[in-house]
Amino acid sequence: MKTNSVHLPFNPSSIFESQGTALASVSHALFANNKRKARDRIYWFFSPDKDPRVVEFMKWVKVSSPQIAELGVQKFIQTGERGALMANVEFCINTRPTLDWLTYADLQKTMDFVLQESAAWYNPAKHVLLFVFLPSKSTNSVAIWRKMIDIPDKTKRTFQSQLKTTVAGLKKPDEYAIHLDEYVVLYCVFLGRGSECSVLF
DSSP states (O other): OOEEOOOSSOOOSOOEEOTTHHHHTTHHHHSOOSSOOGGGTEEOOSOTTSOHHHHHHHHHHHHTHHHHHHHHHHHHHHHTSOEEEEEETTOEETTEEEEEEEEHHHHHTTTOHHHHHHHHHSOTTTEEEEEEEEEOTTSSOEEEEEEEEEOOHHHHHHTHHHHHHHHHTSOOGGGSOOOOSSOOEEEEOOSSTTOOEEEEO
8 A cells, every 4th residue: 555645635435544654754844852842843833735745634634523523532541531532634545534543641752841741631431632734845844733633422332331431531631740741831811721822931
């Protein structure tokens, strides 16, 4: 099965996992190291409407949201932990975008506040958390966007028992430690959890 960069339009028929391959080329951008802070690696404030690749990817996300939600529910139940699906806009298999699941412990290694805060507070019985990112040409940084995917009622019914058991075993949201590589001041317009925030350093 050929692995290649994205060619539009995307094929919506299947959801593939890259088994980490889509993250490998940008691991030094996503995950903490001793040389570069999270704010120099992960950028939250770019508009998704400025790049046609991102625009088309977001269309695919909208069309494929039921399948994305089901995969996210399955990964949540399998790992027994909060987490998020990650999507590299520039990586696909035979024109099909790929997704990867990162647990909360994985997200802590990014040292990024928004990634961790989002995963700590979303409701895994109702939503699947998806982060879509576009690597820079150097792959030293990524522009990233957060999507909250509603879990369809059919999927909730299918996994009702497993979801209930897994959610019951979770820690409370405010018990999840957020790992940072520098002190931050957080400014939010609070319209409830999940509001957009600016992180000031």
